[in-house]
Structures are given as structure tokens and as C-alpha cells.
Amino acid sequence: MKRLSIVLAALAWLSASDLLAHRKPEAFTSITRNENSGTVEIVHTLHAHDVEPIIDRILNDKGQSLETLEGRARMAIYVEKRFGIREATTDKPLSLTLVGAEVSGEHLYVYQEYEGYLPDSFSIRSDILRDVYSKQSNLVSIKTETIRLTLFFTGKDKWKAVR
Secondary structure (H helix, E strand, C coil): CCHHHHHHHHHHHHHHHHHHHCCCCEEEEEEEEECCCCCEEEEEEHHHHHHHHHHHHHHCCCCCCCCHHHHHHHHHHHHHHHEEEEEEECCCCCEEEEEEEEEEEEEEEEEEEEEEEEEEEEEEEEECCCCCCCCCCEEEEEECCCCEEEEEEEECCCEEEEE
């Protein structure tokens, strides 16, 4: 019985470590209102282990890395092109300002801002890394004075409405 318990414990540990080693690629975007600056702050968080192995393919340049300023800047532009917010009634895109990008620990952070308030109804698109990883999922969390909402983007999801 003791031997069976040891074998089962070893199998459970191997399964858990295998799951951790092969985690699903995910990106997290936080949208919050900063009353002090009068802006909506957008922070995209990507796991560096999802980006670093394919950064040359994304940027079509084998010499790029998140360790370089150019690599981070080009990844920020990549993110900017794959994330958007548009006003619902006119489908007009909101003018988001790309602020920058940095690597901290195991994550790449890409920062954007929007001057003013979000419209009463709008749509969001988050295609970050979904053109690279078929299992990529993106979570967008919106927290403002009037909105508390989380959106999930997987598969062929495109624009999602927020009212």
C-alpha cells in the first residue's frame, strides 16, 4: 500500500510539473481610469516565455530580442496593431497613444493611454499573439467608475461589445 501511494504521488507530481511546463499562452489587458491624469490607462501583460521564442517570427527579424530597446519598441507596435477600442454607434476607433514597453521579471508590459473618458458603449478587439498561437487566450479587464467587466478572447473572437 505504501508503495502504491508513492507511485501515485510521483505520477501526480509529474503530471503537475508537465502542466506547468506546457501552460497555455495568455495575455492580460487592464483598462482603468486615472483621475489624476484624466486618462484611461491600458496595460498589456504578456509572459516573456510566450514572446521570446517567437519574437523573430512576429517581427520578421532574427536579430530581435526583448532585451533590446528596439525589440521592445517593435513588440509594442505589434501589440498596438492587434488591440483596439472603437465607439459603438459610429465604429470610429478611439485614438490610443502608445506610451512604451518594458520587461520586468518574466513579463513584457506594453502601455497605452486614451485621453478623456470611454464612450457609453464601445467595442474591444484583442488579437495579441492570437495570430501566432492557436490556443492563445486574452483576458481584458475593464474597471472604471461605471464599468466592471472582464472579456475573454479565444479562437476566432473579434470585436466584443461593452455597454
